Amino acid sequence: TNPFTLNRSHRIDIKNIDASQTWGEKLTSISTATELQSFLAVADKYAEGETVTLAADIDVKDCNLVPAASFAGIFNGADKSITNWNTSTALFEKLTGTVQNLVIGESCNLVVQANGDAAFIALENAGTISNCINNGIVTCNYQANKDAWVGGILGYGSNGAVQDCINNGEIINADSTQVYKEMNIGTAKVTDEEKENIVHHLLDIKDVTEDYTV
DSSP: OOOOOOOTTOOOOOTTOOGGGGGOOOOSEEOSHHHHHHHHHHGGGOOTTOEEEEOSOEEOTTOOOOOBSOBOSEEEEEEEEEESOEESSOSEEEESSEEEEEEEOTTOEEEOOTTOOBOSSEEEESSEEESOEEOOEEEEOTTTTTTSOBOSSEEEESSOEEESOEEOOEEEEOOSSTTBTTOOSSSOOOOHHHHTTOOEESSSOBOTTSOOOO
């Protein structure tokens, strides 16, 4: 869109303006962080079957990605990566469409806020997430977030499907009590079963008799 100057004596007839366009154009291809930002701003306008594809790896280091409230279309990552993303929330708050073939790079970091759900791709999935890989890091305070849904790829599912996805990410504990080996009661410490073979850092590293500060 090109800028223009409107003289005070002129008027614009807006009765025939399509309100759906006021949020920007729908993209079919994304090659830059700015285009990813623009897509997320209008993602809730995509209908079932409408597709957007990553055409390049996207470095979002200097970009503030605001999550889309919902997405019903098809987001094809085309095996491309999102890198250098520091976030506390997902690309999509609710997914009813499809996200496929997307890689979250190892330079990405998800920091879970107090009592907040968190994931890289979707907070809630009522659609399909397939062939996606998470290599990012999740930093979480389990005690403060014991009622929250936190995951590398997905927060929680509501009749959605997750297929052929891989989580290579690691989780860093930020809870002051879970660093102690013997404090397993009243700390909401994650169990070995709940770890699901995912690497967890700063858990059970100190005896209760030892001081530990950061």
